[in-house]
Amino acid sequence: MLRYGCLTNDSSDAAAVFVPFYAGFDFARHHWGYDNATRDAASLDLERWLVRRPEWRRAGGRDHFLVAGRTAWDFRRHTCPSPTWGTNLLFLPAAKNMTVLVVESSTAPSHGNDMAVPYPTYFHPRADADVLHWQQRIKSTRRPWLMSFVGAPRPGDPRSIRSQIIAQCGASSACRQLGCANGATQCHTPGDIMRLFQSSTFCLQPPGDSYTRRSAFDAMVAGCVPVFFHPASAYLQYRWHLPGDHARYSVFIPEDAVRVGNVSIEDTLRRIPGAAVRRMQEEVITLVPRLVYADPRYSLDTVKDAF
Known part of the structure; x- marks a missing residue:
């Protein structure tokens, strides 16, 4: 943002105003071992400070935006399953007027002001050439695995289909997975x-702690076609970054069919015509620039990244 070409120090001349509040850090600082009043204290301080600013009075905050590096649910405690999870930042009257950028939105039309942007991935290009070279690399790479999965089961979550996916992958000679249970270090190794x-041609992306996961963006940046099992994982959000026609870049398999054992993921993927698979791969590779965030020490010339 500091390298954006149209910054101004004159707030009366600004079309948008950035709110310098790091809600994700605030969440982490006070989430565990504190009461709700303590969790909400900084958000309330922010609201009191904002509404006294001359920039706020100009449009009631409708031209303000805030970036929160967690999911929207972490700032909507009132509607979360647990009455002690997160803060109530997004329920404050002032916050309802702002646009809030999060890595996963609440997807509820009634909320309206939280917008999902891609999770940061492992790739932060320094120049246009880095992006173009990467696209060529993943386009020409050999993909011996039909499908893959990186993740851990959720044995305590009856809604999760991760156990079924892990079982199907383990039973298939066309699938490879990295298990992340019990503190496995390989899931924290970018390489x-x-x-x-x-x-891998296809990367399986079931919901985790929330509907979507960072892995979906790592997979697409690697040129792997994501396979989603719930529409909220991608299709109901990321409107600025992903095509509205989700069949152009991904495969959808309903999670209920996997949960009850009515569908073979491998068979479903093998039935997709080769030409259709190639079109999806090409679309994913085309999407790469808008899914990555450039190294903030450098500026891209013509390539437009996620920012």
């Missing part, structure tokens, strides 16, 4: 993850 995604 292992990206090498697997680059060697």
Whole structure:
């Protein structure tokens, strides 16, 4: 943002005003071992400070935006399953007027002001050439695995289909997975993850703690076609960054069919014509620039990144 070409120090001349509040850090600082009043204290301080600013009075905050590096649910405690999860930042009257950028939106039309932007991935280009070279690399890479999965099961979540996906992948000679249970270090090693995604045609992306996951963006940046099992994982959000026609870049398999064992993921993917698979791969590779964030120490010339 500091390298944006149209910054101004004159707030009366600004079309948009950035709110310098780091809601994700505030969440982490007071989430565990504190009461709700403590969790909400900084957000309330922010609101009191904002509404006294001359910039706020101009449009009631409708030209303000805030960037929160977590999901919207972490700032909507009132509608979360747990009465002690997160803060109530997005329910404050002032926050309802602002646009809030999060890595996953609440997807509820009634909320309206939280917008999903891509999770940061492992790739932060320094120049246009970095992006173009990467696109050529993933286009020409050999992909011996039909499908892959990186993740851990959710045994305590009856809604999760991760166990079924892990079982189907384990039973298939065309699937490879990295298990992330019990503190497995390989899931925190960028090279292992990206090498697997680059060697896979399809990457399985079931919901995790929330509907979407960072892995979906790592997979697409690796040129792997994402397979989603819930529409909220991508289709109901990321409107600025992903095509409205989700069949152009992804595959959808209903999670209920996987949960009850009525569908074979491998068979479903093998039935997709080769020409259709190639079109999806080409679309994913085309999407790469808008899914990555450039190294903030450098500026891209003609390539437009996620920012």
